[in-house]
Amino acid sequence: MRLLSDLGKRMFFPKGIVAQSAEARERGVRFDATVGMAYEKGEPMTLPMIRDLTHPLSTREAVPYSPTAGVPELRTTWRDLLAQKNPLLRGVATTLPVVVPGLTAGISLVADLFVDPGDVVLIPDLFWGNYRIIFEERRQCRLREFPFFNQDYRFNRKAFADGARAAAGSGKLVVLLNFPNNPAGFTPSREDVAFIRQTLLNLAESVPVLLVADDAYFGLVYDEEAYPDSIFGEFAQAHPNLLAIKIDGSSKEDFAWGFRVGFMTCAFQGITPDQAEALEKKIAGLVRGTVSSSSTPAQSVLIRLLKTETYQAQKAVARDILQARYETLHTILQAQEAQQRAPMLKPLPCNSGYFMSFYCTPHNAEELRLALLDAGVGVISVGKSYLRVAFAGIDREDLPELYETIFSVAEALGTPPCPQTHPVQESIEA
Numbered sequence: 295m296r297l298l299s300d301l302g303k304r305m306f307f308p309k310g311i312v313a314q315s316a317e318a319r320e321r322g323v324r325f326d327a328t329v330g331m332a333y334e335k336g337e338p339m340t341l342p343m344i345r346d347l348t349h350p351l352s353t354r355e356a357v358p359y360s361p362t363a364g365v366p367e368l369r370t371t372w373r374d375l376l377a378q379k380n381p382l383l384r385g386v387a388t389t390l391p392v393v394v395p396g397l398t399a400g401i402s403l404v405a406d407l408f409v410d411p412g413d414v415v416l417i418p419d420l421f422w423g424n425y426r427i428i429f430e431e432r433r434q435c436r437l438r439e440f441p442f443f444n445q446d447y448r449f450n451r452k453a454f455a456d457g458a459r460a461a462a463g464s465g466k467l468v469v470l471l472n473f474p475n476n477p478a479g480f481t482p483s484r485e486d487v488a489f490i491r492q493t494l495l496n497l498a499e500s501v502p503v504l505l506v507a508d509d510a511y512f513g514l515v516y517d518e519e520a521y522p523d524s525i526f527g528e529f530a531q532a533h534p535n536l537l538a539i540k541i542d543g544s545s546k547e548d549f550a551w552g553f554r555v556g557f558m559t560c561a562f563q564g565i566t567p568d569q570a571e572a573l574e575k576k577i578a579g580l581v582r583g584t585v586s587s588s589s590t591p592a593q594s595v596l597i598r599l600l601k602t603e604t605y606q607a608q609k610a611v612a613r614d615i616l617q618a619r620y621e622t623l624h625t626i627l628q629a630q631e632a633q634q635r636a637p638m639l640k641p642l643p644c645n646s647g648y649f650m651s652f653y654c655t656p657h658n659a660e661e662l663r664l665a666l667l668d669a670g671v672g673v674i675s676v677g678k679s680y681l682r683v684a685f686a687g688i689d690r691e692d693l694p695e696l697y698e699t700i701f702s703v704a705e706a707l708g709t710p711p712c713p714q715t716h717p718v719q720e721s722i723e724a
């Protein structure tokens with residue numbers, strides 16, 4: 295209760311149409327005249343072309359509304375997969391994942407439920423820019439940024455701990471971590487994650503702590519030094535005063551970005567079934583009051599996908615393609631360093647995800663982006679000094695040409711080389 299926002303405290307799942315309709319179904323009524331859908335001979339009505347285009351899904355898999363919290367079979371399948379993918383979650387009590395229309399919706403619902411205007415949310419200074427819209431504009435809270443990398447281009451443990459202690463001064467601590475990170479494509483090491491865990495556990499002794507894991511790029515870790523699983527596993531039963539929420543979904547994990555299927559899963563040490571249900575109902579209440587429910591055909595396709603025997607094999611093929619691109623990228627970056635190409639572009643550490651970023655000096659990322667556009671290359675300028683390249687979007691054989699263009703355009707701009715140590719004070723976003 296101490297973590298919930300005012301809205302979160304008030305939120306509940308109403309005993310309205312959805313609940314009354316479910317009750318009628320459970321009772322097996324002779325005439326179900328509850329819900330606002332058209333039926334014919336017991337089957338949902340639809341148009342012939344919709345039936346053709348959604349084949350081989352049945353009409354029931356394609357067109358009806360889904361339950362507010364998601365199709366139950368998808369929720370239980372995702373829960374089982376979470377434990378399969380994260381050994382630390384095996385046998386651990388969590389809420390049943392609630393289906394939301396994409397990870398963005400999940401993060402936005404977390405913001406609705408847990409932050410009030412004026413609250414502080416701790417994030418690394420390299421972050422996905424949409425957090426600003428969600429937390430600062432929609433919820434009017436303050437993003438407190440800690441420098442993600444230290445001067446040696448490693449995870450900045452000290453800055454994280456200082457930031458967490460300072461943010462906790464407000465009486466509650468909300469931390470949002472996104473590994474693999476957008477825009478750097480970086481995941482900290484096991485030791486770094488142990489440090490993060492211990493820091494938050496210490497603070498949970500005195501203030502309620504919310505740890506939000508934005509796991510958009512879960513599973514795409516290419517280097518053994520990077521923490522391989524979700525940090526949610528580290529926190530799910532770490533402390534009774536620390537609520538962990540995992541936001542994940544099929545967008546990136548299953549290469550189904552536009553399906554708009556994400557999941558929200560919550561846990562804390564000692565969570566009871568009643569408490570889990572209360573959290574699920576608060577989330578479902580918010581879903582009901584915003585988007586009502588998530589896409590049914592997308593959920594139906596995912597149920598079939600996740601249950602197919604070749605699911606893991608299909609994913610491994612896609613993942614290996616990205617791993618190969620990452621390896622090519624590293625060869626290119628090693629050659630860049632050895633040949634002292636484009637010294638005004640310093641690659642940030644990258645071991646995972648879809649992206650890599652360059653630190654570029656002095657503050658000319660936008661100028662460089664525009665020059666690259668002229669040369670036929672689209673990349674993202676992040677703040678004044680970072681350039682984000684989505685290497686996941688480029689075929690392996692095209693990566694050398696892409697980076698050759700980036701290096702030669704940067705060299706032609708004639709900016710001075712980057713300093714050897716990383717300047718750690720700037721505020722940035724992707």
Ligand SMILES: Cc1ncc(COP(=O)(O)O)c(C=O)c1O
Pocket residue numbers: 395396397398399422472475476508510543545546551554555556
């Ligand atoms: C870090 C991060 N979180 C969340 C999302 C949003 O995911 P979705 O498309 O499922 O809303 C993205 C998408 O780019 C992202 O980079």
